[in-house]
Amino acid sequence: MLRRVVLALLALTVLVLLADLAGGPTGPIRSAGSAALGPLLRAASPGEVEAESAELIRLRARVAELEGQAQTAKRESALVASAAEHDLEVAPARVVGVGTPDPRGTVRLTIDVGAEDGIQADRAVLDGDGLVGRVVSVGRWTSDVELLGAAGTSVGVRVGQSPGVLGRLSASDPLLDQAPGQLAVTALQEGRITAGDAVRTLGSAGGVPYPAGLPVGSVAEVADAPGRLTASATVEPSADLAAVDVVGVVVSDGQR
Amino acid sequence: MSRRRVWLWRAALALLAVVLSSVLGARGVPVPSSLLLVVVLAVGLAAGPLPGALLGLAGGWLVDLTPPGTDLLGISALTHAGAGWVSGRATRVSGWPLWWPAAVAAAGWAVVAVVPVLRALTTGAPLDLVGLLVDLVLTASVALVAVPAVIAVDRRLSGRRPR
The missing domain is CATH 2.40.10.340 (Rod shape-determining protein MreC, domain 1)
Structure with missing residues (x-):
């Protein structure tokens, strides 16, 4: 009996996983989890320090x-x-x-x-x-x-002095030697990127999700890749x- | 009645572990990435592969759904179910040495960690090897202390004779 229950639940879980991988409508499941468990996290977060006897x-x-x-x-x-x-x-x-x-x-x-x-x-x-x-x-x-x-994150950015080189900020680039916590930027046009250049958001239509000009980080190291037409570099995020x-x-x- | 009580205790412990992992992690307290794993391993060792897998599956769903959740729904459920099954297979009828829970925890940790590590490797994302090692040591250390206690309570509630 227990074996059947476990196998059925495993099959159901695999189905949900595949649906999520395929971009299926799993939002309601997440929303239900958030509605049920979110208040628990809020309640468990630290509040006022209680008075102690000593x-x-x-x-x-x-x-x-x-x-x-x-x-x-x-x-x-x-x-x-x-x-x-x-x-x-x-x-x-x-x-x-x-x-x-x-x-x-x-x-x-x-x-x-x-x-x-x-x-x-x-x-x-x-x-x-x-x-x-x-x-x-x-x-x-x-x-x-x-x-x-996060994997799949992609943000349009400008790198360097105004107006700056247009680029795409992502979590990783296989050609870069990234340290944990660092991001990757790939220039979308020819232009010079140097270490220390500021990276700012390009801005999205209507400012959603990203308004223009927000500080994102600074260029840590520019990749030495002669075969590439455009530069790519590692980025140290401004926020910790x-x-x-x-x-x-x-x-x-x-x-x- | 007894079986229902045992599963209620296991579910409550799993929920507590999931919430504690999330809340303590948010406050910067060094805890294993999955306290739930320790609970699942203990139940697997105490009751066998199927109960271990079932609690891993149910508890893993809690991890998947507790905000902020995982980026792939069901991934924690499957990996924790695998870890619960592995720990159930690691049960020894004649008892085990003191270090055994830590060894089982290391094996269970590997089962849970292998999928995200492979995903990171295939996307070229940098691996935080030091962070992974620290997490492994933390998980094994907590398991060394907590697993025998959870097993003792679980066996008492389910009426099984302690070894």
Whole structure:
């Protein structure tokens, strides 16, 4: 009996996996998971420090909490300044869950804002240092964010001094010798890319998902590939993607 | 009744492991990438390949669905089911040495890690080898401590004689 149940469930799981691989309509399954388990993550995320009987423990906890709040306020200030600089309206959020890290590191996060907070899918997510990723699905209370290093991520960018070389930012390029955490940029036109060049978003139609001019990173090393017509290079992201905490979801582009 | 109670305990433990992995990971606490794996391995060792595979499948679905989820639905369910089955095959009737749970955890970790590693290799993505090694050591260390405790409770609830 148990063997039949396991085999049936395995077959069902393989079917769902194949459907997801083929780009089938698996969104409702993810939405159901988000609706059922998202509130659990929100509830389990750290809140107020409870009063302890021992005064010393209470005070130490208070100091730690205040230090954390100061750090959070600092990050929020940087985020607000960055959003104001690019004339964007952002909804602040905190990371409340991380996906199972794969060999490239963490590529998916959950933040504590959702449809109830006016968040929509396919919006850019940034922190005080630069672009972090984009919202890929929105639950009622939480949203999932795909980080820049995720497989299949592709962002149009400009590299270097204005106007900059047009390029395509991706998670990896087989011709590059990338360190973990680094991204890859491939120029789409002839032009010179040098180490240290700033990489900024090219901008999408209507600013969705990516508004123009957001800092993405800087060129770390340019590949020495004589056979290629256009240059490619490794990119060090501006945001520390391994330690994202306070982020902002772009809810409106001020230019519209 | 007893069987229902045992499965309720296993499901609750799996849910706790999945939520803890996600929440602690978000706060930067060094935990294995899959605390669920430790629970699945313990149940596999305690009850055999089929219960291990079933809990791995169900718990893996929780990983796939708990926000932010996995980029491929069902991938954690299948790999954790495989790890649960492997751990069930590693059961020894005459008991096992103290290090056995760590060895089984390493094997289960390899089963869970092989698919993402192959996906990364085929797409040319850089592998965080140090991160993988740290995760393996963390998983084996947690298993060394937690697996015997989970097995003891599981066997007590299911009325099986402890070895």
